[in-house]
Amino acid sequence: MPRAMQSVWAGGTYNFGEVKSDDSVPSIEHVRRAAERIGPYVRRTPVFTSNAVNEASGAEVFFKCENLQKAGAFKARGATNAVFSLSDEEALRGVATQSSGNHGAALARAAGLRGIPVTVVMPRNALAIKKKAVAGHGAAIVYCEPTPQARDEALARVAARTKAVVIHPFDDPRVIAGQGTAALELFEEVKDIDAVIAPVGGGGLLSGTALTVRSLRPAARVFGAEPRNFDDAWQSLKSGRIMPSTGKTSIADGLLTTLGKLTFPIIRDHVTGIITVSEESIVDAMRLVWERLKLVIEPSAAVAVAALLAQPDEFQGRRVGIILSGGNVDPDTLPWA
Amino acid sequence: MPRAMQSVWAGGTYNFGEVKSDDSVPSIEHVRRAAERIGPYVRRTPVFTSNAVNEASGAEVFFKCENLQKAGAFKARGATNAVFSLSDEEALRGVATQSSGNHGAALARAAGLRGIPVTVVMPRNALAIKKKAVAGHGAAIVYCEPTPQARDEALARVAARTKAVVIHPFDDPRVIAGQGTAALELFEEVKDIDAVIAPVGGGGLLSGTALTVRSLRPAARVFGAEPRNFDDAWQSLKSGRIMPSTGKTSIADGLLTTLGKLTFPIIRDHVTGIITVSEESIVDAMRLVWERLKLVIEPSAAVAVAALLAQPDEFQGRRVGIILSGGNVDPDTLPWA
Numbered sequence: 231m232p233r234a235m236q237s238v239w240a241g242g243t244y245n246f247g248e249v250k251s252d253d254s255v256p257s258i259e260h261v262r263r264a265a266e267r268i269g270p271y272v273r274r275t276p277v278f279t280s281n282a283v284n285e286a287s288g289a290e291v292f293f294k295c296e297n298l299q300k301a302g303a304f305k306a307r308g309a310t311n312a313v314f315s316l317s318d319e320e321a322l323r324g325v326a327t328q329s330s331g332n333h334g335a336a337l338a339r340a341a342g343l344r345g346i347p348v349t350v351v352m353p354r355n356a357l358a359i360k361k362k363a364v365a366g367h368g369a370a371i372v373y374c375e376p377t378p379q380a381r382d383e384a385l386a387r388v389a390a391r392t393k394a395v396v397i398h399p400f401d402d403p404r405v406i407a408g409q410g411t412a413a414l415e416l417f418e419e420v421k422d423i424d425a426v427i428a429p430v431g432g433g434g435l436l437s438g439t440a441l442t443v444r445s446l447r448p449a450a451r452v453f454g455a456e457p458r459n460f461d462d463a464w465q466s467l468k469s470g471r472i473m474p475s476t477g478k479t480s481i482a483d484g485l486l487t488t489l490g491k492l493t494f495p496i497i498r499d500h501v502t503g504i505i506t507v508s509e510e511s512i513v514d515a516m517r518l519v520w521e522r523l524k525l526v527i528e529p530s531a532a533v534a535v536a537a538l539l540a541q542p543d544e545f546q547g548r549r550v551g552i553i554l555s556g557g558n559v560d561p562d563t564l565p566w567a
Numbered sequence: 568m569p570r571a572m573q574s575v576w577a578g579g580t581y582n583f584g585e586v587k588s589d590d591s592v593p594s595i596e597h598v599r600r601a602a603e604r605i606g607p608y609v610r611r612t613p614v615f616t617s618n619a620v621n622e623a624s625g626a627e628v629f630f631k632c633e634n635l636q637k638a639g640a641f642k643a644r645g646a647t648n649a650v651f652s653l654s655d656e657e658a659l660r661g662v663a664t665q666s667s668g669n670h671g672a673a674l675a676r677a678a679g680l681r682g683i684p685v686t687v688v689m690p691r692n693a694l695a696i697k698k699k700a701v702a703g704h705g706a707a708i709v710y711c712e713p714t715p716q717a718r719d720e721a722l723a724r725v726a727a728r729t730k731a732v733v734i735h736p737f738d739d740p741r742v743i744a745g746q747g748t749a750a751l752e753l754f755e756e757v758k759d760i761d762a763v764i765a766p767v768g769g770g771g772l773l774s775g776t777a778l779t780v781r782s783l784r785p786a787a788r789v790f791g792a793e794p795r796n797f798d799d800a801w802q803s804l805k806s807g808r809i810m811p812s813t814g815k816t817s818i819a820d821g822l823l824t825t826l827g828k829l830t831f832p833i834i835r836d837h838v839t840g841i842i843t844v845s846e847e848s849i850v851d852a853m854r855l856v857w858e859r860l861k862l863v864i865e866p867s868a869a870v871a872v873a874a875l876l877a878q879p880d881e882f883q884g885r886r887v888g889i890i891l892s893g894g895n896v897d898p899d900t901l902p903w904a
Contacts, residue, residue: 302861557861561901562903564904
C-alpha cells in the first residue's frame with residue numbers, strides 16, 4: 231500500500247514502499263511475537279506526561295520511559311528478543327557483539343538470563359558507567375581501539391575463536407522487531423497518537439518504531455531525531471544512500487553511528503522525516519526532563535525532546551509520543567557541569 | 568490497643584498509645600477521606616523496584632516515587648488536602664505559609680487549583696529552583712531573613728494583613744492526613760510489607776505514614792530516617808520531649824526542621840525507631856538511586872535509602888517500603904560535583 235506523505239526535510243513528497251515481511255524487514259507480527267518472547271525479561275515501562283513540557287511545546291506529549299527499562303535503555307528489548315530467538319544449538323555457542331555501551335550491557339544481560347556465554351567488544355574509551363554495566367552482567371569484555379575498523383576486526387576474531395552468534399546492535403531483524411515493542415506498548419496505552427519521535431543512531435529503534443506505528447496507525451507521523459553535528463540519517467535520506475558521518479562529534483554518544491543496510495531502507499520508506507538539533511538544545515532538553523519529570527535521561531534520549539521543541543509548527547496541538555531511549559549517564563560527567 | 572515494640576535506638580521497649588481520632592490526631596478515616604479529596608489533583612505515583620538495590624540491601628524494596636508527585640514532592644498531598652478542606656468562607660480569605668521550598672510550592676499549586684490567593688514567606692537564601700517553583704504557581708512571595716524567628720514574624724504580619732488561613736508545613740492534622748495517603752497507596756499496591764522508612768524533618772510525612780501503616784498493618788515496623796548532623800527526632804524520642812537541633816547542617820535541606828507539637832507525640836507513639844545516617848551515605852544513596860533507578864531524588868529522599876543500607880540486620884529478608892519524598896534538586900548544585 232504505497233502512499234505519499236509530506237517530508238519535513240525536503241518540502242517534497244516520497245513514496246512509502248510495500249511493507250515486506252521477508253526475513254530482513256520485520257512485520258507487525260514479528261513485533262508482536264517479540265513482545266511475547268521478551269515479556270518475562272524486560273519491563274513494561276511507564277508512560278509519563280508533564281504539564282511543563284506540554285506548555286513548552288503546545289503539544290500533548292507522552293513519554294515512553296525506556297530510561298527505566300532493564301539495563302537502563304530500550305536496547306534490552308532487541309537484545310533479549312535476539313537471544314531468545316536463537317535455537318538451542320545456536321545458543322550453545324553463545325553470542326558476541328561490539329558496542330560502546332547500551333547494546334553490550336543489554337546483550338550481556340539477556341545472555342545471562344538464558345545462561346549462555348557472551349563476549350562484548352568495547353572501545354577502550356567507552357564510558358566507565360557502560361563498561362561497569364557490561365562487566366556487571368558477567369560478559370567477557372575484549373577492548374579495542376576506538377575506530378570502526380578496529381571494532382569490526384576484534385569482533386571477527388572473537389567470532390572465529392568462539393563460534394558465537396554475532397548480534398549486531400541494530401542491523402538485525404530480531405533486534406529491530408524487539409525495539410518496535412516500545413512503540414507497541416505505547417500505542418496499547420495511549421490512543422489517537424498523531425506523531426512519534428525517536429532518536430536515530432544506527433536506526434534500530436527508529437526502524438522498529440516506524441514499522442510498528444505504520445502498521446498500527448498509518449496516519450501517524452514518525453520522526454527520527456538526531457544531533458546536527460552527526461546528521462548522517464538526514465544526509466542519507468536526502469541523498470538516497472547511506473552517507474558517512476561528517477566527522478564531528480556530539481554529546482549524544484549513543485547516536486554516533488551511521489545507518490545500516492537493513493535500517494536505512496526501512497527508515498527511508500516509513501519515516502516522515504528527520505529533525506536535527508543543536509548540542510545546546512540537547513543539554514537544555516536533558517535539563518528540562520530532569521527538572522520537570524525528575525527522570526535521569528542520557529543525552530541521546532534528550533535529542534528526541536529537543537526535536538519536539540525545535541519544530542513547534544509540526545507538533546502544536548498534536549498528541550505526540552516520545553521514546554526516551556535510555557538513562558545511562560555518568561553522574562560525574564554531566565554535560566552542563 | 569497499647570502494645571510494646573523493640574526500639575532500634577535504645578534497645579528497650581516503649582508503649583504505643585491509643586490511636587486517638589480527635590481533631591489533632593488524624594485517624595485512618597481522615598487519611599482515606601484525604602485520598603478521595605485530593606485524588607483529582609495529585610498523582611497516584613508509581614512504585615518502583617530495583618534489583619541492584621535489592622542485592623545491595625538484602626531486602627525486597629518498594630520505592631513509592633513521590634519525587635514524581637505533582638510539584639516534585641509528597642508535600643502536594645498535605646497542602647492539597649488542607650486547601651480543599653477549607654470552607655468556602657475560609658477559602659475566600661486565601662492561605663499563607665512559610666516554607667523554604669516544597670511545601671510553599673505545593674500550597675501555591677493547591678491554592679491555584681482552588682482559585683484562591685496564596686502568600687508564601689521564604690528565606691532569602693532558599694534554593695533558586697524552589698523560589699522558581701513557588702513563583703511559577705502564582706504565589707505572592709514575601710522574603711525574610713533565614714531564621715525561624717524572622718520567618719514566624721513575617722508570616723504573622725502576612726496573616727494579620729490578609730486574614731489568610733495559615734497552613735503549617737507539617738503541624739496541621741489536615742496536612743498530616745494528606746501525607747498519609749502516600750503510604751495508603753503503597754499498601755494498596757504492595758501486599759505484606761514488613762517495614763516502611765520515611766525521612767523525618769518536621770515529621771508530617773513520618774507521622775502520617777506511621778498512623779496509616781499502624782492502622783492497615785499493625786505488625787509492620789515504621790522507621791524515620793534523618794541526617795546524623797541534624798538528629799533532633801532521634802534526640803527528642805530519646806529524651807521524651809521535643810529537642811532543638813544541635814546547630815549543625817546537612818545536605819538534606821528538606822529535613823532541617825524540628826518536630827512539632829502535633830507530630831512529636833504521633834511519632835513517639837507509633838514509630839518503631841529513628842535511623843540516623845552520615846552525610847556521605849546520603850550522597851552515596853542519591854547516586855545509587857540515580858544510577859540504578861534513573862530517578863532524580865533530592866538529598867532528603869536519599870536519607871531514607873541510606874537508612875535502609877545502614878541497618879542490614881533490620882531489613883535483610885524483609886519487604887520494605889521507602890517513601891522517596893521528593894525530587895527537587897538544582898542540577899547545578901549536585902552534592903557530588
